[in-house]
Each structure stands twice: as C-alpha cells, then as structure tokens.
Amino acid sequence: MAHRSRLAGFIIDCETGEIDQAARFWGGALGLAPGEVEDDEGALYVSLPDHPTHLYVAVQKVDHPSRVHLDIETDDLDAEAARLEKLGAKKLKFVKRWWVMEAPTGHRFCVVKMHRPDKGPAPNVWE
Template sequence: MAHRSRLMGIVIDCETGDLDAAATFWGKALGLPQGTPYTDEGSHYVDMGHVPGGPHVEVQQVTHPSRVHLDIEADDQDAEAARLEALGAKRIAWVRRWWVMEAPTGQRFCIVKMKNPDVGPPPNVWK
C-alpha cells in the first residue's frame, strides 16, 4: 500500500540549561523570530516557525550532546521506517509518537506523524 512522506522540519537539539538563550541565538542566526516556548510530554521546545519557503524549525532542550536533526513526516510511520531501512537506515527507538532512526552515515533523524498533508509542498508518494 502506498504511503506519503516529506521533510517536515529541522530540530536544533541543545544540551543547555538556558533554552531561552539558545533560542535567541538560533533565531538571530537564522533570521527567525523567537517563538513561544512549550513543553510536550516533559520535553522543552521553542517553536521558531518556518524558514521562508522552507521547513519548520524548533529548538529543543536535550540531555545528549548538541546536534541538529531532521524530522520526516509520514502518514504511515512504520511504512516509512521500513522504506528507509531498505535504503540502509536503522530503527533506534520508538519515542512517544515517533521513530528515531539512524542513517547509514550515522546521523540521527525522526519519523513523525504527518499532520497537515495538504499544507506546504506535496508529499512524496511511495509504493
């Protein structure tokens, strides 16, 4: 059965005690307004909005070393994980509502649930 996916966002993971300062830096560095802080299931974020014509950007407070990761949204997360495994990726863990994956080259990324398939660029259709 076909499923759809696309790049959804860029998450800037910051190992910091001052998420506000991290969001201020990244907002100024990327030319984005600092958005509203929020907490989701114990994780702390600042929503920076969308890069003009591009993906959604968030700053996230984490306990692992700082890094940047991509979020891919899919209407069928398991089918997308299987598709990416066939390309050489590995499933690392199911966390709350998303798959944490690792590319063959070592980068971590997440597969999140597609929320608004009719907003933004059309998703890729995979058979």
C-alpha cells in the first residue's frame, strides 16, 4: 500500500538550561518570533512559527550535545521507517509517537506523523 512523506522541518536541539533564551536567540537569528514553551510529555519545545515555506522550525531542550536535526513527516510511520532502512538508515528508538533514526552518514533524524498534509508542498508518494 502506498504512503506519503516529505520534509517536515528542522529542530534545533539545545543542551541548555534556559529554553526561552535559546528560542529568543534562534528566533532573532532566523527572523521568526518564538511561540510559547510547549511541554510534550516532558519534551520541551518552543516553535518558531510562520516560516514562509510552512516548514516546522522549533527549539528543543535536550540532554545530549546541541545539534540540528530534521523531521520527515509521513502518513505511515512504519512504512516510511522501513523505506528509509532500505536506503541504509537505522532505527535507533521509538519515542512517544515517532522514530529516531540514523542515516548512513551518522546524522540523526526523526520520522513523525504528518500533521498538516494540506499545507506546504505536496508529499512524495511511495509504493
């Protein structure tokens, strides 16, 4: 059965005690006004909404070294993770509602549920 996926956006992982300060910096750097702190089952985020391409950009408080990771959104998490494994990626762990994966290049990324399929570019369709 076919499924769809596309780039959802970028998450700026910050190993910091002050997520508000990190969001103010990155919001200012990118010209995006920070939203409110969101607590998603213990994961703290501040979205930087209104990106003109409809990409999701957010600052996330993490307990690992700071980095940027991307999210791929899909209407079928397991099918997309399997497709990416065939390309050489590895599943690292399932967290709450998404897969944390690692590319053959060592880059970490997440496969997440598609939230707004009607916004942004049309998703790719995979058979």
